[in-house]
């Protein structure tokens with residue numbers, strides 16, 4: 001109970017915005033190249049990159065802690081601490097890039113997560129330096145302290161993802177609100193060419209896009225933070241029509257939902273379609 005209350009207070013600690021807001025602007029200015037931002041968001045792999053990198057880094061440090069506890073494993077423990085410190089660099093970059101696109105409450109928790117990570121990396125770096133000088137006792141003590149801090153940080157990261165939904169595909173849950181079977185969506189002859197229109201399947205908004213004889217139906221709420229893609233502008237990327245989310249600029253290819261630009265790291269869910277008597281029907285993927 002105490003932990004839940006503490007986390008609620010942290011989410012509501014608006015005083016942190018005095019640090020968080022300028023830091024967000026600074027990071028957005030530094031991480032300007034879109035290709036870099038997309039790569040760090042995991043656009044090319046279709047999945048946020050930060051959790052995968054964090055698992056690698058934390059796994060190395062967990063293994064080092066086990067070897068430190070066993071004693072007599074100085075060389076592999078030192079190697080694993082070094083591997084973790086090296087892995088922390090891309091992990092931090094990917095995390096900072098995701099963090100800069102979060103909302104206020106998420107960024108407050110993320111700020112403490114980020115601070116704990118900086119402390120743990122500093123402790124692990126000092127631990128590594130001590131071990132390389134042959135002072136394994138100091139290296140172990142610093143390593144255990146760092147391990148404690150990084151696990152607090154991991155808890156905060158879990159809170160961000162599973163309680164606050166940061167970088168989780170927010171559109172997928174909409175699929176569960178669509179019943180089985182084929183649903184009529186629109187008359188094909190009434191659809192404009194090359195311009196998406198918003199429709200509903202029950203209470204679920206969808207985006208219907210006609211390109212010649214081909215019609216695609218995507219979920220309308222953006223997978224990043226449920227922004228209204230129906231209000232987004234259509235842009236051309238490599239000859240394909242794409243829709244750009246009006247909230248944070250995630251861009252999805254209209255014919256198949258492929259994510260072209262982040263901060264969304266996942267494709268926009270698309271439904272199966274068929275045309276029966278001039279009516280587009282959609283079904284779950």
Ligand code: FES
Pocket residue numbers: 222223224225226227245246247248249250262263264
């Ligand atoms: S809601 Fe953030 S990019 Fe769409």
